Amino acid sequence: xxxxxxxxxxxxxxxxxxxxxxxxxxxxxxxxxxxxxxxxxxxxxxxxxxxxxxxxxxxxxxxxxxxxxxxxxxxxxxxxxxxxxxxxxxxxxxxxxxxxxxxxxxxxxxxxxxxxxxxxxxxxxxxxxxxxxxxxxxxxxxxxxxxxxxxxxxxxxxxxxxxxxxxxxxxxxxxxxxxxxxxxxxxxxxxxxxxxxxxxxxxxxxxxxxxxxxxxxxxxxxxxxxxxxxxxxxxxxx
Amino acid sequence: xxxxxxxxxxxxxxxxxxxxxxxxxxxxxxxxxxxxxxxxxxxxxxxxxxxxxxxxxxxxxxxxxxxxxxxxxxxxxxxxxxxxxxxxxxxxxxxxxxxxxxxxxxxxxxxxxxxxxxxxxxxxxxxxxxxxxxxxxxxxxxxxxxxxxxxxxxxxxxxxxxxxxxxxxxxxxxxxxxxxxxxxxxxxxxxxxxxxxxxxxxxxxxxxxxxxxxxxxxxxxxxxxxxxxxxxxxxxxx
DNA sequence: GCGACTTTGTTCCTGAGTTCACAAGCGGCT
DNA sequence: AGCCGCTTGTGAACTCAGGAACAAAGTCGC
Numbered sequence: 103x104x105x106x107x108x109x110x111x112x113x114x115x116x117x118x119x120x121x122x123x124x125x126x127x128x129x130x131x132x133x134x135x136x137x138x139x140x141x142x143x144x145x146x147x148x149x150x151x152x153x154x155x156x157x158x159x160x161x162x163x164x165x166x167x168x169x170x171x172x173x174x175x176x177x178x179x180x181x182x183x184x185x186x187x188x189x190x191x192x193x194x195x196x197x198x199x200x201x202x203x204x205x206x207x208x209x210x211x212x213x214x215x216x217x218x219x220x221x222x223x224x225x226x227x228x229x230x231x232x233x234x235x236x237x238x239x240x241x242x243x244x245x246x247x248x249x250x251x252x253x254x255x256x257x258x259x260x261x262x263x264x265x266x267x268x269x270x271x272x273x274x275x276x277x278x279x280x281x282x283x284x285x286x287x288x289x290x291x292x293x294x295x296x297x298x299x300x301x302x303x304x305x306x307x308x309x310x311x312x313x314x315x316x317x318x319x320x321x322x323x324x325x326x327x328x329x330x331x332x333x334x335x336x337x338x339x340x
Numbered sequence: 341x342x343x344x345x346x347x348x349x350x351x352x353x354x355x356x357x358x359x360x361x362x363x364x365x366x367x368x369x370x371x372x373x374x375x376x377x378x379x380x381x382x383x384x385x386x387x388x389x390x391x392x393x394x395x396x397x398x399x400x401x402x403x404x405x406x407x408x409x410x411x412x413x414x415x416x417x418x419x420x421x422x423x424x425x426x427x428x429x430x431x432x433x434x435x436x437x438x439x440x441x442x443x444x445x446x447x448x449x450x451x452x453x454x455x456x457x458x459x460x461x462x463x464x465x466x467x468x469x470x471x472x473x474x475x476x477x478x479x480x481x482x483x484x485x486x487x488x489x490x491x492x493x494x495x496x497x498x499x500x501x502x503x504x505x506x507x508x509x510x511x512x513x514x515x516x517x518x519x520x521x522x523x524x525x526x527x528x529x530x531x532x533x534x535x536x537x538x539x540x541x542x543x544x545x546x547x548x549x550x551x552x553x554x555x556x557x558x559x560x561x562x563x564x565x566x567x568x569x570x571x572x573x574x575x576x577x578x
Numbered sequence: 579g580c581g582a583c584t585t586t587g588t589t590c591c592t593g594a595g596t597t598c599a600c601a602a603g604c605g606g607c608t
Numbered sequence: 609a610g611c612c613g614c615t616t617g618t619g620a621a622c623t624c625a626g627g628a629a630c631a632a633a634g635t636c637g638c
Binding site for chain 3: 609610611612613614615616617618619620621622623624625626627628629630631632633634635636637638
C-alpha cells in the first residue's frame with residue numbers, strides 16, 4: 103500500500119482509516135449501508151459479498167475491496183455480520199456524530215428536501231429553514247419555522263449547521279452560498295443549476311436534474327442512431 | 341485515436357461522433373452547455389477554454405479534450421464561437437430531438453420535478469404524470485392531469501415517453517420501474533433510495549439525496565479528524 | 579479431530595480518465 | 609507583408625479505479 107500523497111493529515115497514525123478511501127467507494131459504501139439496514143429490518147443477520155453485491159448492483163470484487171477500506175469484519179466461509187458491518191461503515195462515513203442541515207429556498211424542492219423522511223433517521227436533523235419570501239417566513243414547515251435568508255450567517259453559526267442545502271433559483275444560489283460559508287458551513291449540497299465558486303476548504307456536491315436528463319438523452323440518441331443530422335458541416339467540415 | 345472497442349455500431353461510418361465519448365465527459369458537456377447559454381444571454385459571443393473552464397469548475401485541458409469529442413469548432417488565438425459550440429454540443433447530446441418525460445409519484449419531490457422550469461425550455465417536455473392516490477388523480481399539476489399508475493404502460497407507449505422520473509417512496513419504486521419498462525421507457529431517472537433491477541437495455545440514473553449527504557458527512561469528519569472512536573477494536577484489531 | 583468446501587481479503591493487471599506539455603494555426607500589429 | 613503573441617487541439621505520461629484470480633482462513637459435515 104504505497105501512500106505517496108500530499109498528506110495534509112500526515113501527523114496522525116491511523117490516517118489509513120479515513121484517508122486513502124477512493125472517491126467512488128464512499129458513494130458505494132452509502133449504498134451498501136442502506137441495503138444492509140433494510141436487511142436488518144427483514145431479520146437477516148448475515149450476508150455474503152455475492153449477495154450484497156447483487157443487491158447493490160456492483161461487482162462482488164469491487165464490493166469486497168470497498169469493505170476492506172472500513173477494516174472490515176467478515177468471516178471467511180460465512181459472510182459478513184450485518185450489524186457489525188453497519189456499525190463500521192457508519193463510523194467511517196462519520197455518521198456517528200450528527201450533522202445538522204440547513205435548507206435554503208422553501209419552494210417545491212425545498213419542501214421535498216425538508217420533509218425527506220430519511221434525513222432525521224440517519225443522523226441528519228434539519229435545524230434551519232430559510233427563504234426570501236416574506237409570506238413564508240415564520241410559517242413552520244415540517245415543524246420548523248422559516249427564517250429570513252439575511253439571518254443565514256448568524257443562525258448557522260449559532261446552531262452549528264454543518265451542511266447547507268441550496269434549493270433556490272439559480273440567480274440566488276451564489277449569494278446564498280456565500281452567506282452559508284460566512285456562517286461557517288463547509289459542506290454544501292447544491293440543487294441549483296449553477297456552478298458555485300467557493301473557497302478551497304468548502305466541499306460542494308451538485309445535484310442537477312437538467313444534467314441528468316441530458317445524460318439520459320445522450321444515451322437515448324446513441325441507442326437510436328444519430329439525430330437527423332443531414333448537416334454537411336459534420337460530414338465534410340474539418 | 342485508437343478505437344478498439346466492442347462496437348455495437350460498427351456498421352456506421354461517423355460512429356466517432358457519438359461513440360467513444362467518455363462517461364464523465366458527457367456530464368461535463370451538459371454543464372458547459374448551461375454556462376454557454378447563460379453567456380449568450382449576457383451578450384457574450386466568444387470564450388476561451390480558460391474562461392469556460394473557470395466558469396465550469398474544471399481544468400482547461402480537460403475542457404478542451406471534452407470539446408474535441410464534439411468535433412469542436414474553436415479558433416486558435418481567439419477561442420470558441422459560443423453559438424456554434426452550443427449547437428454542436430446539443431447535437432451530440434441528442435437535444436435536437438425532444439424527449440418527453442413522465443413523472444411518477446406526485447408528492448413533494450414529484451411536484452418539484454414536474455414544475456422544474458428548465459425542462460420544457462431545454463427539450464424535455466413533461467407529457468405524463470402518475471400517482472396512486474385517488475385524491476390526486478385527474479387534478480392538473482403544472483397544466484397536466486395526473487393519471488393512475490396502473491395506466492403507465494398504455495399511456496407511456498401512446499405518448500412515446502422516452503424518460504421516466506421515479507419520485508415515489510422506495511417501496512413502490514421497483515413496481516413503477518417495471519411498469520415504465522413495460523411501456524417502452526428505456527431511460528429512467530430514479531429519485532427513490534433503491535437500487536432498481538432492470539434489463540440490460542435500460543439506462544438508470546440514480547439521484548439519491550441520502551447518499552449525497554453521507555458523502556458530505558464523510559468529508560466533514562475527515563476534515564475534523566476522526567470520530568470520537570476510542571474504540572480499541574480499530575487500533576488493535578487485525 | 580480432520581478434510582473438504584465456502585467465502586473473504588488481497589495482489590496483480592488492464593483499461594479508462596485526467597493532466598501536462600508542445601506543436602500547429604490564427605489574428606492583430608507594425 | 610511579415611512577425612509576435614495567444615489559443616486551440618492532441619500526443620504522451622501518469623494516476624486512479626475496476627475486475628479477475630488466488631491464497632489464507634474459518635466453518636460444517638463426517
